[in-house]
Amino acid sequence: MSSWSIAGTLTPEPTTSRADLLAEPVAKALAALPESDRVAVVEIDAELADTAQFCEAYSSPLSASANCVVVAGKRAGEVRYAAALVLATTRADVNGVIKRRLDVRKASFAPMDDAVALTGMAYGGITPIGLPADWPILIDRAVAEAPELVIGSGLRGGKLLVPGPVLAALPGAEVLDGLARAIE
Template sequence: MTTELTWLRATEHSDLLAEPTRAALAGWPGAEAVQVAEIDPAIADTSALVAATDITLESSANCLVVRARRSGTETLAAVLVLATTKADINTAIRKTLGARKCSFMSMGAAVEATGMEYGGITPIGLPQDWPLLIDERVVAQDQIVIGSGVRRSKVRMPGPLAQQLPGAQVITDLAVPSA
């Protein structure tokens, strides 16, 4: 049996958001369309969330933090892909960032760089100078469910709204369908 989540206006329930997420929503024109729902932190990972709640895999999006390098220059970026896909880090992401090498950041480094909890990292409230690469399938969704910056809640917003986040670039085939 799945639990139906109770969605609340995120700007009115900022206690359910990480500080960087809360601060980003405070000045963002799209904030009124963002909702938050409290969850058990034990089900913060996508597969557990889908199994325990009314959230579908098709509406779930994952925010991944990457490190790209070229000629001694390093770029930190975030990637937003649907849970039904796999980020194409070795080709699409690497080429988009103009990198020679690209890798996912370690858990500790990602937490430190974002100020968010692992398993709750969200594209809302990332450092302003980071590129945010979004797979085109994300913005095609009516609604997406993403992290809130903490493991004890999730955020829901219209998929097209993601392209209005700071640094956002919508990329065709940034991800490939999962096997």
């Protein structure tokens, strides 16, 4: 297990030894991931899962956190889903880049109940690892190039530590320029 400068006050553990901190689809996907040994998990207080609270409580830099959002759009009556992964210091360009990629008239964040039901993950813990196989995983280039990131584990009581290149190599992943916009 590598040394993680972003772990703050937390102790990273191998994902294979702490499946209790992973949503079931995340655990299954990690088991099939060729570079799963480059991913670690940390246990956190579920009440502190929101990114800003997590970073403050555990001394992890906000600039090393990435957020995964589920986006939906309709085309000819068909709902199309995608996941977008952007640095926590930015926001996803839902009605520009994502809308064009999904080829829909309008895109928006998927309703919470739909996102939870479709992913098998907890709201606030949704992560790109273990999403439905037919969903595109849209990854901002800054995320893909980051040496280490904190992302959700599928549950609110854990976080994954992962190199950006491992995320960029996920099945269905597409690295896009301009996916993220500065927060205004």
